[in-house]
Amino acid sequence: MEIPVIASLNGVTAGGWLECALAIQDAGADALELNVYYVPGDSSETGAAVEQRYLDIVAALLPKVSIPVAVKLSSQFSAPLDFIRTLEQGGVQGVCLFNRFYQPDIDLDTLAMVPTLNLSSSIESLLRVRWAGMLYGHTDCGIAVTGGFHTAADALKALLAGADVVHLCSALLQQGPGLIETLLADMQRWLEEKEYSSVNQLRGSLSCRHAPNPADYARANYIDVLDSYSVPDGVEF
Numbered sequence: 001m002e003i004p005v006i007a008s009l010n011g012v013t014a015g016g017w018l019e020c021a022l023a024i025q026d027a028g029a030d031a032l033e034l035n036v037y038y039v040p041g042d043s044s045e046t047g048a049a050v051e052q053r054y055l056d057i058v059a060a061l062l063p064k065v066s067i068p069v070a071v072k073l074s075s076q077f078s079a080p081l082d083f084i085r086t087l088e089q090g091g092v093q094g095v096c097l098f099n100r101f102y103q104p105d106i107d108l109d110t111l112a113m114v115p116t117l118n119l120s121s122s123i124e125s126l127l128r129v130r131w132a133g134m135l136y137g138h139t140d141c142g143i144a145v146t147g148g149f150h151t152a153a154d155a156l157k158a159l160l161a162g163a164d165v166v167h168l169c170s171a172l173l174q175q176g177p178g179l180i181e182t183l184l185a186d187m188q189r190w191l192e193e194k195e196y197s198s199v200n201q202l203r204g205s206l207s208c209r210h211a212p213n214p215a216d217y218a219r220a221n222y223i224d225v226l227d228s229y230s231v232p233d234g235v236e237f
């Protein structure tokens, strides 16, 4: 089998579960993804402390394993690019943008919080595409994206922005593993139509680093975006 196996560990503290990492490596995983699924709900915890939590977990894990380690990040850091560089200095070799935190719903009849699993849609991929584009060229870490990737178009946008890897989950749950063959064929067709000879040729070509005006890229042409809205027919203000 030529497909590399990347195991995923999920936790929020530098606790004993990190021992699992060694067991996963011994079982033959090629790399490890560390998913810090942490929601900072303590009002006395600072942003720096939340970042330190990630760094402590990485520092506890890395000496235990020799396989590459990637970290799956929340999208809610004040300065993601700087934080990713700090993770890289700590020995992390890949980052995954971003964790998709599940939002509990509120049942208005029972007045109870209800755990709800809503699968993603393509629109969510744009946040990941954007940050892959911001990050490209600023790190030697591999850049993976996860969250909202359903179609060949979604995946191609991520590659153009600068991602190395695109994860699929909701799309596979909804359409089954046969989707992968369709996606790869659709991507291949697009590459041929656009006369790209390799993925490397397009990767990062629409990143902030390669933008004619990086400041506009970072601000995503805010005013133009707002101006592009038109009121639907029949709606009166």
Ligand SMILES: Cc1cc2nc3c(=O)[nH]c(=O)nc-3n(C[C@H](O)[C@H](O)[C@H](O)COP(=O)(O)O)c2cc1C
Pocket: 008, 010, 035, 072, 098, 099, 100, 119, 120, 121, 146, 147, 148, 149, 167, 168, 169, 170, 171
């Ligand atoms: C049913 C289900 C189970 C999941 N289990 C895990 C898990 O064990 N570890 C993890 O890191 N992410 C887990 N995820 C998150 C996915 O890996 C992925 O990051 C997320 O669903 C966003 O990608 P998507 O839009 O392709 O679904 C799970 C998602 C779903 C829907």
